Amino acid sequence: MFKDLFQILIFPGLTFLVIFSLFAEYFDRKLYARLQNRVGPPWFQPFADILKLLAKEELIPCEANPRMFKLAPLFAFTAAITAFLYIPLWQIKTLFSFNGDVLVVLYLLTIPTLSFFIGGWYSTSLFARIGSVRSMTQLFAYEVPLFMGILSSALLANTWNLKEIALFYSAHPWFWLFNLPGFCIALIALLGKLEKVPFDIPEAETEIVAGSFTEYSGKLFAFLKLTLDIEMVVGAALLAAVFFPFGLQMNPFAGFVLFLLKIIFIVFLLSLLRTVMARLRIDQMIDFCWKYLVPLAFVQILLNLAVKGVILK
Amino acid sequence: MGVVTKAVNWARIKSPWILHFNTGACNACDIEIIATLTPRYDLERFGVQLKGTPRHADVLVCSGPVTRQIKDRLVRIYEQMPEPKFVVAVGTCACSGGVFQDCYNVMSGINAVIPVSLFIPGCPASPKAIIDGVVKLLQSLEESEAKK
Numbered sequence: 278m279f280k281d282l283f284q285i286l287i288f289p290g291l292t293f294l295v296i297f298s299l300f301a302e303y304f305d306r307k308l309y310a311r312l313q314n315r316v317g318p319p320w321f322q323p324f325a326d327i328l329k330l331l332a333k334e335e336l337i338p339c340e341a342n343p344r345m346f347k348l349a350p351l352f353a354f355t356a357a358i359t360a361f362l363y364i365p366l367w368q369i370k371t372l373f374s375f376n377g378d379v380l381v382v383l384y385l386l387t388i389p390t391l392s393f394f395i396g397g398w399y400s401t402s403l404f405a406r407i408g409s410v411r412s413m414t415q416l417f418a419y420e421v422p423l424f425m426g427i428l429s430s431a432l433l434a435n436t437w438n439l440k441e442i443a444l445f446y447s448a449h450p451w452f453w454l455f456n457l458p459g460f461c462i463a464l465i466a467l468l469g470k471l472e473k474v475p476f477d478i479p480e481a482e483t484e485i486v487a488g489s490f491t492e493y494s495g496k497l498f499a500f501l502k503l504t505l506d507i508e509m510v511v512g513a514a515l516l517a518a519v520f521f522p523f524g525l526q527m528n529p530f531a532g533f534v535l536f537l538l539k540i541i542f543i544v545f546l547l548s549l550l551r552t553v554m555a556r557l558r559i560d561q562m563i564d565f566c567w568k569y570l571v572p573l574a575f576v577q578i579l580l581n582l583a584v585k586g587v588i589l590k
Numbered sequence: 591m592g593v594v595t596k597a598v599n600w601a602r603i604k605s606p607w608i609l610h611f612n613t614g615a616c617n618a619c620d621i622e623i624i625a626t627l628t629p630r631y632d633l634e635r636f637g638v639q640l641k642g643t644p645r646h647a648d649v650l651v652c653s654g655p656v657t658r659q660i661k662d663r664l665v666r667i668y669e670q671m672p673e674p675k676f677v678v679a680v681g682t683c684a685c686s687g688g689v690f691q692d693c694y695n696v697m698s699g700i701n702a703v704i705p706v707s708l709f710i711p712g713c714p715a716s717p718k719a720i721i722d723g724v725v726k727l728l729q730s731l732e733e734s735e736a737k738k
Binding site: 306310313314315316317318319321322324325326328329332333334335336404482486487490491492493494495498 | 597600602605634643672673
């Protein structure tokens with residue numbers, strides 16, 4: 278009982294995850310600044326931002342539906358944190374595990390996007406509504422390649438259980454190399470999920486102010502910001518667990534450090550991509566996802582089926 | 591003063607998010623404000639970020655004299671910002687009305703309409719003056735908190 282509560286609330290649950298995701302945000306922003314030849318924010322910047330937002334007045338527009346407006350950020354926050362508990366962190370066993378948990382993690386990561394839609398829709402501001410509709414439209418474009426990319430790796434392992442995926446790749450050490458195209462697909466789709474630069478159409482600041490977040494202020498906005506950071510870390514952790522499943526049998530401390538390094542590496546790739554690219558239009562984004570990412574994901578699945586049929590036979 | 595209040599004050603000083611609003615300026619001050627936010631001066635060092643919506647902003651940066659037409663909009667944007675909030679008037683016109691003083695369509699400086707915490711004169715105010723002003727605003731906040 279106490280152990281479960283400790284795991285959920287302190288380590289590796291809520292507290293650790295919040296601190297680590299804020300650090301990941303710092304890493305992302307600092308790298309972004311350095312790549313633009315700037316000095317960048319100091320290390321405590323994300324902490325100061327969140328603390329300031331938590332202490333600010335929260336305004337609820339009089340035309341908004343107060344209950345939905347307040348609940349949406351909390352739903353998003355909870356779903357993103359819950360998803361983390363099913364991912365193998367630095368050893369093969371996860372905190373909670375059952376058959377099909379990789380799908381549950383993927384669906385839990387969909388809930389924040391849905392909550393952004395609901396929050397934006399119920400704030401009844403024009404900008405927020407346009408942003409919400411855009412984030413839903415975008416969801417249908419990136420979600421399919423993301424699922425196909427991640428599940429192709431699970432297909433090779435012949436299981437939809439993250440623990441057994443880790444077990445399979447520990448038994449077949451170099452098989453994760455077959456999944457590298459799938460990793461690229463999932464990484465690009467993750468950029469869409471996190472609403473980062475080439476796909477930041479839902480919160481395009483120069484067009485629609487801040488998208489679904491336009492009317493949010495104070496504590497509620499702090500939760501939304503934290504949700505995006507946590508989503509980044511959880512998404513990176515899921516990619517690390519599925520596509521880089523090595524080093525899980527080392528001693529706990531070394532494994533933990535390796536796990537953090539894997540996540541930081543994926544965050545590094547995400548910031549690099551968002552620095553070198555500019556925002557697409559929504560139709561270009563959907564074209565790109567359906568015309569290039571989905572066929573590539575099919576190729577990856579075919580490759581994995583071939584590997585299964587020829588090498589593993 | 592409790593630890594929590596201290597931490598919150600520290601966070602407020604370290605993370606001022608700004609909203610830029612043109613209340614009728616000739617655009618010179620706007621160009622200088624935008625120049626202040628470019629990588630050359632890199633205001634993100636101090637935690638300053640430009641936000642698109644008044645709901646996220648802590649500091650309202652106004653440029654230009656308040657015209658009669660923009661007065662209602664300015665008040666509305668000010669009221670949309672969550673507390674605690676500050677207003678910075680950039681440029682001579684924003685401070686006093688400048689050369690537009692006593693025009694039939696102008697209501698003199700920003701402080702004729704909403705309370706202003708900081709005046710940065712100059713025609714236009716240079717990026718260095720703007721940064722200096724913001725640093726002084728943050729320092730004065732720190733000092734006023736220390737006195738409590």
